[in-house]
Amino acid sequence: MKIALTGIPGVGKSKVAAELKKKGYNVLRLEKIVDDFVIGYDEERKSKIVDEEAMDEYIKKIKEEGLLIIEGHLSHLLSVDGVILLRCHPKELEKRLAAKNWNEKKIKENLEAEALDIILERALEKHEKIWEIDTTGKSVEEIVKEVEEIIEKIPPPSYGKIDWSEWLIENVR
Numbered sequence: 001m002k003i004a005l006t007g008i009p010g011v012g013k014s015k016v017a018a019e020l021k022k023k024g025y026n027v028l029r030l031e032k033i034v035d036d037f038v039i040g041y042d043e044e045r046k047s048k049i050v051d052e053e054a055m056d057e058y059i060k061k062i063k064e065e066g067l068l069i070i071e072g073h074l075s076h077l078l079s080v081d082g083v084i085l086l087r088c089h090p091k092e093l094e095k096r097l098a099a100k101n102w103n104e105k106k107i108k109e110n111l112e113a114e115a116l117d118i119i120l121e122r123a124l125e126k127h128e129k130i131w132e133i134d135t136t137g138k139s140v141e142e143i144v145k146e147v148e149e150i151i152e153k154i155p156p157p158s159y160g161k162i163d164w165s166e167w168l169i170e171n172v173r
Contacts, residue, residue, distance in 0.1 A: 002059070002068045003151060004075035006123070007086035008114045010096040012135045012143055016086065017071035019144045025151075026064065030072025033058070046106065052077050067151060076119055082129035084147055085159065089136040090115050090167045112172060115164040124159075132159045 005020075007013050014029070021027040037058070040049035052074065059070065059078045076083045088096070090111040097107045113119070123130050131150045135143050149155075 001066070001082075002062070002064060002070055002078075002080040004078060004080040004083040004123075005069050005071040005086070005147070006073055006076040006083060006119060007135075008088070008093065008110050008119060009073055010093050010100065010110065011086040011088040011114075012140065013071050013073065013086055015140045016143050016147060017069065019140055020069060020147065023144070023148075025069055026067060027069045027071055028062075030055075030070065030075055034072070034074075045109070046103075050074060069151075073119070076123040077126065080127070082131070082150075082154070083123045083127050084150055085119060085123060085130060085132045086135050086143070087132055087162045088114065088134070090164055090171070092136050112168070115168040115172075117162075120159060128157060129154075130157050130159045131155070132162050134162055 005013055005017055014031075017027050017029055034048065034050060034055075037051045037055040038048045039051045041047070042049055055074070056078050059080070062068065070078060070080060076085065093114055094107060094111055097110060102110075120130070120132070133143060133146045133150075
């Protein structure tokens with residue numbers, strides 16, 4: 001079974017994936033393979049342009065034994081059996097991205113994408129099994145525990161309850 005661990009940059013994907021790997025889970029971090037699928041560079045956004053279809057073909061060919069967690073902010077676009085979407089309130093997310101020394105324009109773009117549910121919308125185009133976890137104010141350990149519960153129990157999908165629209169109304173002009 002392949003499970004995507006996704007979300008906007010800064011929500012905690014990398015830290016959660018590292019902790020899951022320490023606990024013995026099989027984790028594929030897309031950042032380790034993404035350069036094989038780069039087809040250009042967006043100068044304005046200072047980001048790589050990835051051939052999503054080619055990356056998906058690569059993922060389809062992986063014959064996992066048991067569970068494979070695929071971590072990365074593009075993992076929800078791939079052929080997986082379920083998607084765990086980490087979310088974070090834009091106010092906290094802004095602090096996290098600023099701590100990474102991101103420029104103001106890139107931070108704003110990511111905050112708006114989080115508030116507008118962009119990753120959830122894209123995930124819903126391809127998947128039915130989606131679980132959202134709000135990482136706001138939580139420790140990595142708390143988030144990992146929630147991820148493990150989903151992985152072990154495969155509960156009914158749970159998404160659409162996180163709403164940052166109030167932040168959008170107050171902050172986007």
